Amino acid sequence: MPEFNAPLRDMRFVLHEVFEAPALWARLPALADHVDADTADAILEEAAKVTGQLIAPLNRSGDEEGAQWQATTVTTPSGFKAAYTTYIEGGWVGLSGNPEFGGMGMPKMLAVQFEEMLYAANSSFAxxxxxxxxxxxxxxxxxxxxxxxxxxxxxxxxxxxxxxCLTEAHAGTDLGIIRTRAEPQADGSFLITGSKIFITGGEQDLTENIIHLVLAKLPDAPPGPKGISLFLVPKRRVNADGSLGAANAVTCGSIEHKMGIKASATCVMNFDGACGWLIGEANKGLAAMFTMMNYERLSIGIQGIGCAETSYQNARTYARERLQSRAPTGKVAPDKVADPIIVHPDVRRMLLSMKAMTEGGRAFASYVGQQLDLSKFSDDPQEQEQASALVALLTPVAKAFFTDTGLDSCVLGQQVFGGHGYIREWGQEQLVRDVRIAQIYEGTNGIQALDLLGRKVVANGGAALRLFTRQIRQFASLPGKPYARELLDAVQRLEDVTDWLLTRAASNPNEIGAASVEYLHLFGYVAYAWLWARMADVAQSSMDADPPFYTAKLATARFYFTRLLPRILSLEQSIRAGSEPLFELDAASF
Incomplete structure (x- = not known):
């Protein structure tokens, strides 16, 4: 059975050396008193044990058994409940929660590392x-x-x-047409009636209560998305003293039978006059829900990184051990019947692609986490405003690029195994099935691309983009920085194609949708190039401290810049082809 070992050395490298997170935390008053480098390392060490020893061993058995539904009740796979009990004893659910209400108050930069471990170990449990x-x-x-x-x-x-609880059978992306209703009551509560589908963890046997956040419409709500409100609806009512009361009118009608994440219960939830309470302002529920949605989008992006990391670890181990054929340059292991397949150029191409994209994603997730911490904890209004703008810009990139390339890495890992990658006991086919959903839920990646290009770039004339690219240019303009020329060329291409799209979109609304996916990928590759240049810069200056680690980092950076970054050339050409080729074929001819 495959094992998972958290990449602690690389996580510490990103946190402490590339982003100098402890220095940042020390200057943020809300974090300075309770988190430093030693605290972060201790949390990462413990997280590695919990995910690797407690949760990862349940991954395959959970997939085989799956969540089970019977008469409104959901049972999670064997071992999940006991593991969850141990898991919550460590306080992991409240890791970055508000300390005023019992959370640990840890920074998001640290939380993203933990989330990666959790998804890498067992996506369903996570x-x-x-x-x-x-x-x-x-x-x-x-x-x-x-x-x-x-x-x-x-x-x-x-x-x-x-x-x-957002989605309804007839309303997915278009939430403005939801039918779930909320009737106000004299005591200030509301009766919620409607049905929701695709509800992750809507029913399970791990906890004594489930708190549903439900989108619904008031009787006098205006039509469309401006008429949506958000309600808190508990599975069991809560008494005045905080104890559990009677069951609420909330039931699970069934669970979905899915391609992957089979141990995660994906539920149909029926609200039959369930008692709930308004969260935020009436008719402004989407804004409140998007606080959660944006968190989940980054989290699901990290699912892509986590699955890719596990795929890489499995494939690396297999490539070192599997003997097939001889190296093109002659025998490498003359005492054996064949050489390990890691000697073959194409196997190395696959492994390096996985390594480069996963480590680049880890750095990018940490950067987004840094901006989330600044937007929440900084006492400098200008810094806080800039960080918030960057979070809005980068969240769709993180969700979509992490998961698109995460699937690629899981497929590459499966390919390294050859026929064994298609067999269940090696774990690779499960990774491919599990990670596939990450491109779909929490807003499909096509929607993320539209959000990036339409709302976050075109809508403000590219101002938010240039806030980001300005940081890249500042880094590349410093003397002695590695890959400065390649980085400046890549940024220039991103800015030029953005300006081209701004001009085209002004006269043709189809241009945004036609270019959005390729644009998001181009953006992602440029962002990773900046982060790889930063990682190479640290590796160059720190070589004597850990030669094997930093040598590997520099070699991977070189692979990224020479073999992966050039993909932006074809992406640019595809974008500049415009929307016209998409509409030359009549709908009836498809």
Whole structure:
């Protein structure tokens, strides 16, 4: 059975050396008193043990058994409940939660490393607490103090879980046409009636209560997305003293039978006059829900990185051990019947592609986490505003690019195994099935691309993009920085194609949709180039401290710049082909 070992050395490299996170935390008053380098390292060490020894061993058995539904009740696979009990004893659900209500208050830069470990170990298990963490974020940001005081402490403890109830059978991306209704009551509560589908963790046997965040419409709501409100609806009512009361009118009608993440219960949830409470302002529920959605989009992006890391670890081990044929340059292992397949150029191409994209993604996730910390904790209004703008710009890139390239890495890992990659016991086919959903849920990657190009770039004339590219140019203009010329050329191409699109979109609305996916990928490769240049810069200056690690980092950076970054040339050409070729074929001719 494949094993997972958290890449702690690389995580420390990114946190401590590339981003100098401890120095950042020391200057942010909300973080300075309770997190430093030693604290971060201790948390990462413990997280590695929990994910590698407790959660990862349940991955294949959980996939084989799956979540089971019977008469509104969901049972998680064998071992999940016991593991979850141990998991929450460590306080992991509340790792970055508000300390006022029992959270640990750790920075997002640290939390993203933990999330990667969790998804790498067992994506199905990870989703149960990921939804809880996101629900806590929305409640903390938008609910009344009374609701926060009642619901956040047991949710941070992990005794209660959270879910996100948006989608209906007829309403996915277009949430403005949802039919779920909320009827106001004299005591200030609301009766919620409707049905939601694709609800991750909507029912399970891990926690004593589940707190559903539900989008619904009030009787006098305006049509469309401006008429959506957000409600907190517990599975079990909560008494005034915080104890559990009677069951609410919330039931699980069934669970989906899926391609992957089979141990994660994906539920149809029926609300039959269930009692709920308004979160935030009436008819402004989408804004409140997007606090959670943006967290989940980054989290699901990290699922792509986590699965890619596991795929890389498995493929690397197999490539070192599997004997097939001889190296093109002659025998490498003359005492054996054949050489290990890692000697073959194409196997190295696949392994290096996985390594370069996964380590680049880890650095990019940490950068987004850094901006989230600055937007939340900085006491400099200008710094806070800039970080918020960067988070808005980069979130769709993180979600879509991490998961698109994460699937690529899982398929490459499967390919390294050859026929064994198609066989269940090696674990590679499960990774391909599990990671595939990450491109679909929390807003499909096509929607993320439209969001990036349409709302985050074109809508502000490219101002947010240039806020980002300015940082890249500043780095590349410093003397002695590696790959400065290649980096400046890549940034220039991104800015030039952006200007071309701004001009084209002004007269043809189809241009945004036609270019958006290729544009997001071009953006992603340029962003990774900046981060690889930064990592190479640190590796060059630190070589004597750990020669094997930094030599490998420099070699991987060279591979990225010479073999992967040139993909932006074809992406640029595809974008500049325009939207016309997409509409030359009549719909009836498809």
């Amino acid at each position: 989703l149960y607490s990921a939804l809880s963490s996101g629900a806590c974020l929305a409640i903390d940001a938008h609910a009344t103090h009374a609701l926060k005081s009642t619901y956040l402490p047991p949710m941070y403890e992990g005794r209660w879980a959270g879910s996100m």
